[in-house]
Amino acid sequence: MISSKLPDVGTTIFTVMSKLATDCNAINLAQGFPGFDCFPFLHDLVTKYISEGYNQYAPMSGVPIFKQRIAEKTKLVYGVDFNGESEVTVVSGATEALFAAVTAVVRPGDEVILLEPSYDSYAPAVVLNGGLPVYVSLNLPDFSVDWDKVKSAITDKTRLIMVNTPHNPCGYVWTQDDLNTLAELIQDREIYVVSDEVYEHITFDGRKHLPLFSHPLLKERTFACGSFGKTFHITGWKIGYCLAPEKLTIEFRKIHQFLTFSTATPLQYALADFMVEPSRYLHLNDFYQNKRDLFCQGLKNTPFEFTPSQGSFFQTVYYGHLSQESDYDLAIRMTKELGVASIPVSVFYHDKTDHKLLRFCFAKEDDVLEKALDLLQKPFF
Ligand SMILES: Cc1ncc(COP(=O)(O)O)c(C=O)c1O
DSSP, X not given: OOOOSSTTOXXXXXXXXXXXXXXXXXXXXXXXXXXXXXXXXXXXXXXXXXXXXXXXXXXXXXXXXXXHHHHHHHHXXXXXXXXXXXXXXXXXXXXXXXXXXXXXXXXXXXXXXXXXXXXXXXXXXXXXXXXXEEEEEXXXXXXXXXXXXXXXXXXXXXXXXXXXXXXXXXXXXXXXHHHHHHXXXXXXXXXXXXXXXXXXXXXXXXXXXXXXXXXHHHHHHEEEEEEHHHHTTOGGGOOEEEEOOHHHHHHHHHHHHXXXXXXXXXXXXXXXXXXXXXXXXXXXXXXXHHHHHHHHHHHTTSSOBOOOOSBSSEEXXXXXXXOOSOHHHHHHHIIIIISEEOEXXXXXSTTOOOOSEEEEEOOSOHHHHHHHHHHHTSOOO
């Protein structure tokens, strides 16, 4: 019998809830994927490149024109320069970028600060590299960062901090103060940052996404991980990128080279053409804000308490004033009895801390959201 390297990891809640949603014929607001397709023009581009024979391995770090376009987009949107050849790497999804970046930095015994609740791939990536996750909980109710707690979690062994803005599952968007404080805390230490920014184009109410590399000191220490899956409604293509200074990119690519070597060639050419038009990603804030507003408007007619999400395509709701049932049990029961699937937020905590919160994904067609809201408005508790 193999001795598991990840003994605590079982079937993920996303798989469990999606299967339950299908079995119960429930509306699936659990797993975080868009319920609509990408622009048909993007299909045409992929088909074109496949039929023109762009079907062999891409260069290890990505197709040059694609890396160039990613660098140009970064300059256009954030005013920050990255060298397309030496500081941009194309990867098979942000999950790969996160794993490669953690692997590039973390050695056995190193401590890695994880802000909880946190996305489920972070801790396994740390543990598989012999690192020790050090968990720091975000502030309730807004899930902002408790900088005093972060400060006291830093030791001589701290090698990395993992950041996620806009945040899944809670939607918190980092402020300039957050960036400045992190920079102050790490400036005199050899601490790196892996910044998961897959929802970079989904922020609301005029908030701007501040990439960590927009701070000069953080830029020198950060691996910024992005995903085209979230930006162009193509989560099934598993394609993303990592932006990092050349010294970090050299180490990052050593890992990427042996994880996947390279990423699907026709997708890279197609996306390089597609992304030349900035409105194709800049419209996302408005597109998703309409959905968030529709969802939150409907939630007002339910007994849940909530603060509208600042970013990402998730909305969390609180039910502790209605029931003391565990969030896990409630999510299962709501799927079975009410017909709406959600994710219990406790799964994003290593010790399954239960704050009586559920996460809904509102990246769905409006009529699906309306149907789900009708169901959520029925007497249930
Ligand atoms: C915070 C966060 N990071 C990373 C990912 C994974 O991105 P990708 O599908 O590009 O691997 C997700 C997907 O849900 C996510 O929510």
